[in-house]
Amino acid sequence: MNGTDARDCLELRRAIFLAGYRGGAAHLASCFSSVEILYTLYMKGVLDLGQWDSRERHDRFILSKGHAALALYAVLDRAGLIRPGRLQDYLKPGCRLGGEPRRGELEWVEATTGSLGHGLPTAVGLALAQKMDKTPYRTYVLLGDGECEEGSVWEAAAAAVSFSLDNLVAVLDCNGLQKTGTVPDIMKAVHWKEKWEAFGWTVRDADGHDPESIRECLLLEAEPGKPSLIIAHTVKGKGVSLMEGNPQWHYRLPNRKELKRFKEELGIAEGEVV
Amino acid sequence: MQRVCMGKLMELAQQDSRVLYLTADSGEGGLDRIFRMNFPGQSLEFGIAENGMIAAAAGLSMAGKIPFVYTAAPFLAYRSYEFIRNDICLQDMNVKILAPGSGLSVGQLGPTHHTTEDLSALRTLPGLLVLSPATPLQAAEAVRTAYGHSGPVYIRLGMTGEKEFYDDPYRMTVSGNDTLRGGKDAVAYTTGSILEEVMEAAELLGGDGISLKVVNVSILKPFASEALREDAARFKVIFAVEEHNIHGGLGSILAETAAYRGFPLRVYPIGLSDTFAEGYGTQKEVRKENGLDAASIRRKIREAL
Structure with missing residues (x-):
């Protein structure tokens, strides 16, 4: 990772942590898993956004793994797409910025998610509309790997192929963890690449914490008629060693002792955590 | 009923290219x-995948379409309930849900194909207009x-062969x-295609010297309380x-409306008494087996009066 990307992504993790800690709750590990993916989409020239207020929005993005909401907000903030200071509204009473993305509460939040298995089929609808309107734009969606245990993901995977949605790009944040354990322990047979390919998707692999690797995959031309899946290999909780790969951190904040480690590893000064 | 819906839908599709027809086999x-x-670009087949x-x-x-x-x-109201809630209602999407084969209209196939709790489930969803022609x-x-309504709508439909009680042209x-x-x-008070049984019961009651007023409710939510x-x-x-x-259905709507608005009312429910319907056959036969045909309605009304 180059210096700028590394600095930006560290800043994002700091911002996510501080907003989450001050707010009193956050899916930090899910957020940290997705930082580089969201950063690459919004800040490395992948999404062609157009104007939020216009009906003629260009590319569309849906955060299907809604637990990473705070990561999305932080990226939108850093990209200058939302009002400065809006991130500090996170979980503040009356401020309308919550733990899962909700349409209408924040610009660029395309769809309300949080219940898993809704983002990909919704993205199918958006991509279909882009095709019907003969636009050159794409719809992107970020899925979790645990999320792919939901049946509706596979209904959408089939529909995307049956409608030849080569303008649909799904990124799979493949961190191997879900709330109560590892995805391989729970599913036994995982085989994402084979499953998605069998459904008719083009599948590519990326290092999910390397913006260049993700960007390269995202910008590849689609195979005509085929939707694309990028398996972004990630570590849940990436960036704070206590959290990395540990399912216990699915939905909790550090205690006083752990906080010291977070501050050290994220470079947070005394007084920044209120 | 389904036939005229398709006819109207084609008319709309002709006028407005945003109108789309989505089906699940x-x-x-x-x-x-x-x-x-006629409208290959406006019809989308999703296969057997309602959610x-x-x-x-x-x-x-x-993206501005009107699906x-x-x-x-049953596959919409029950299987897809959370999708209707989160994707359509919570986000106030301009999506119209046409639900044919409701009630006991698919009598031959039994309860998996009956839809006799959809109103209770769906009318609690905020912002959903519930129509029951x-x-x-x-x-x-x-x-x-x-x-014409901007926002989510559920239309509870029967199958085919319903009797007509309105004059053409008709406006709701x-x-x-x-x-x-x-x-x-x-x-x-009644709603949906069972209207024909109620009208027949009213005829029969007329012969018994009982004059029955019949009110057909086609907009269940929002429910207008004046009448x-x-x-x-x-x-x-x-x-x-x-x-x-x-x-949770019509009877509950009437009782709730009176209680919430503060006027006295006694509702006598004639429907499925917290049970799944029994038996197989035509819609009329299954109605009869479950006490919902004209003769049973007549009997229940006579007994209650």
């Missing part, structure tokens, strides 16, 4: 093919009303309550006849 035979032939279809309808609506989702009522003309009008009244038959001794208030003052009991569980 559930088309209506010949008319369905005509739709596809994915509902969420995709939300996505299409986000009409069409598949058998009783006749072919009402069904076509419900489709037109849904198109603003209240959605129509008195189809005057009467001074008792009043029955009910008047009837509550005039009649000592209001019969609520529905092809639905007595919990």
Whole structure:
């Protein structure tokens, strides 16, 4: 990772942590898993956004793994797409910025998610509309790997192929963890690449914490008629060693002792955590 | 009922290219093919996958389309409930849910294909307009009303062969309550295609010397309370006849409305008494087996008076 990307992504993790800690709750590990993916989409020239207020929005993005909401907000903030200071509204009473993305509460939040298995089929609808309107734009969606245990993901995977949605790009944040354990322990047979390919998707692999690797995959031309899946290999909780790969951190904040480690590893000064 | 809906939908599709027809392996035979032939760019087949279809309808609506989702009522109301809630209602999407085969209209296949708790489930969803046409003309009008309404709509439809009780041309009244038959001794409120049983029961009761007023409710949500208030003052009991569980459907709507608005009312429910329907056969046969045919309605009303 180059210096700028590394600095930006560290800043994002700091911002996510501080907003989450001050707010009193956050899916930090899910957020940290997705930082580089969201950063690459919004800040490395992948999404062609157009104007939020216009009906003629260009590319569309849906955060299907809604637990990473705070990561999305932080990226939108850093990209200058939302009002400065809006991130500090996170979980503040009356401020309308919550733990899962909700349409209408924040610009660029395309769809309300949080219940898993809704983002990909919704993205199918958006991509279909882009095709019907003969636009050159794409719809992107970020899925979790645990999320792919939901049946509706596979209904959408089939529909995307049956409608030849080569303008649909799904990124799979493949961190191997879900709330109560590892995805391989729970599913036994995982085989994402084979499953998605069998459904008719083009599948590519990326290092999910390397913006260049993700960007390269995202910008590849689609195979005509085929939707694309990028398996972004990630570590849940990436960036704070206590959290990395540990399912216990699915939905909790550090205690006083752990906080010291977070501050050290994220470079947070005394007084920044209120 | 389904036939006229398709006709109206084609009319709308012709006028407005944003109108789309989404199905889950559930088309209506010949008319369905005509739709596809005439509007290939406006019809989308999702296969047997209702949840994915509902969420995709939300996505299409986000992009300015007006999707009409069409598949058998139980698979929409029950299987796809959370998708209707989160994707359509919570995000206030301009999606129209056409639910044919509701009530006991698919009598031959038993309870998996009955839809007798959909109203209780769906009418609690904020922002959802709930329409329940009783006749072919009402069904076509419900489709037109849904198109004209910006926001989510559920249309509870029967199958085919419903009797007509309205004159053509027909326009839905603003209240959605129509008195189809005057009467001074008792009043029955009903909704959907069971109207024909209620009308027949009213005839039979007429022979018994009982004059039954019949009110057909085609807009269940929002429910207009004015007529009910008047009837509550005039009649000592209001019969609520529905092809639905007595919990949560029309009878509950009447009782709630009176209680919330503070006028006295006794509702006598005639529906499925917290049970799944028994038996197999035509809709009329299954109604009979479950006490919802004209003769049973007549008997229940006579006993209660």
